[in-house]
Amino acid sequence: MTLRITDHDAALDAARALAPAVAAGASARDATRQLPFDEVTALSASGLLSITVPTEFGGPGLGASTLASVVATIAAADPNVAQIPQSHFVFVDAVRRVGPDTLKEHLFPRVVNGGRVANAQTERGGRTALDDSTALHRTADGLRLTGTKHYSTGALFADVLAVRANGPDSGSVIAFVPADSDGVEIVDDWDGFGQRTTASGTVVLNDVPVDSGHLVDFTRLLATPSTYGTRAQLLHAAIDVGIARGALDAAPSVVSSARPWFEAGVDRAGDDPLLLAQAGDLELDVRAAEALLDVAARSIDDADADPTRETIGAAALATAAAKVSAGRAARRAGADLFDFGGTRAAGSQANVSRFWRDARTHTLHDPERWKVQHLGRWALDRKLPPSHGTL
Numbered sequence: 001m002t003l004r005i006t007d008h009d010a011a012l013d014a015a016r017a018l019a020p021a022v023a024a025g026a027s028a029r030d031a032t033r034q035l036p037f038d039e040v041t042a043l044s045a046s047g048l049l050s051i052t053v054p055t056e057f058g059g060p061g062l063g064a065s066t067l068a069s070v071v072a073t074i075a076a077a078d079p080n081v082a083q084i085p086q087s088h089f090v091f092v093d094a095v096r097r098v099g100p101d102t103l104k105e106h107l108f109p110r111v112v113n114g115g116r117v118a119n120a121q122t123e124r125g126g127r128t129a130l131d132d133s134t135a136l137h138r139t140a141d142g143l144r145l146t147g148t149k150h151y152s153t154g155a156l157f158a159d160v161l162a163v164r165a166n167g168p169d170s171g172s173v174i175a176f177v178p179a180d181s182d183g184v185e186i187v188d189d190w191d192g193f194g195q196r197t198t199a200s201g202t203v204v205l206n207d208v209p210v211d212s213g214h215l216v217d218f219t220r221l222l223a224t225p226s227t228y229g230t231r232a233q234l235l236h237a238a239i240d241v242g243i244a245r246g247a248l249d250a251a252p253s254v255v256s257s258a259r260p261w262f263e264a265g266v267d268r269a270g271d272d273p274l275l276l277a278q279a280g281d282l283e284l285d286v287r288a289a290e291a292l293l294d295v296a297a298r299s300i301d302d303a304d305a306d307p308t309r310e311t312i313g314a315a316a317l318a319t320a321a322a323k324v325s326a327g328r329a330a331r332r333a334g335a336d337l338f339d340f341g342g343t344r345a346a347g348s349q350a351n352v353s354r355f356w357r358d359a360r361t362h363t364l365h366d367p368e369r370w371k372v373q374h375l376g377r378w379a380l381d382r383k384l385p386p387s388h389g390t391l
Helices: 008-024 026-032 037-045 064-077 079-083 086-098 101-112 218-223 228-256 273-305 309-346 353-362 368-381
Strands: 117-120 135-139 142-152 160-166 172-178 184-187 201-210 215-217
Touching (some): 008 037, 008 064, 026 079, 079 228, 086 101, 086 215, 086 218, 142 172, 228 353
Antiparallel strands (some): 142 201, 184 201
């Protein structure tokens, strides 16, 4: 049974209720690369995957502020579990914006009942991450999809795959296909040293049948400035905020097993004045990232309510700032844990390294240097950033 969530407070309550169970096995899952099937099933049952489904299709139609808070809460418990539905929310948003009625009527009720969507976007052979060789072709038997996708986070857990491809005529499309369709092979070959249990592996598509009513015009989706890409980036920032907060929440346990430095003249490592200052400074960084995430989410909600070039650009800049701040805080928090724990923190049994490994891996999404560059152009020239799906 899938619960029904009606408002912001109910969504946060559901996330907070789910988080302890997700956190309980996070370290062990990372250590043994045990995929979180039970946790993802619980996420579906919680109703949280439906929070952005429009009200006319049975969802609560909640905005970016709710979404960011929910994702950050789950990410603090286990950023792997939080990343798995990132593309779910992105592609639900794509369908909401420009999807045909046939797709909305098919997909949204399924999501309300706990159905999961996952991405099959990126390829390895193109000049950039936006270049595709996967193509949708017209045949005597209807539309068929062929190609290979990598970094397909969550595909192993999905009911529906959202596949980016070259369209049968021109432009790019997103084809929504059942994950168990004939010709679909999902390969669990993700071997990253961080975010180890996101199942970000390979999807092979061999002459997969596609319903012509289940296509989103991806070219059209990006043709007009909007918050589509900004919302996707907000989710990545929320995951990084969660990693940072989760690492800092682990600090009391880590420092409790450390021995104090002899020069500190204290009985507990946690009373070392230099460690206290370092922890306080880190707390400032994490709180700043959390605050910037909140500002960005509210900016997106404002832009969605009144979409102009200025409001959309302001939301993109706010989200760029949040993502850079969150990434820095996550990497620093993961690294500082070793200072709090000392040499013992390097032991494999403690698995303290998972926070830094998760942060370092996840923050490879969409280079921060380009977000800083756009912030710089705004600071010096008041130039609004482009709206191209990754800012």
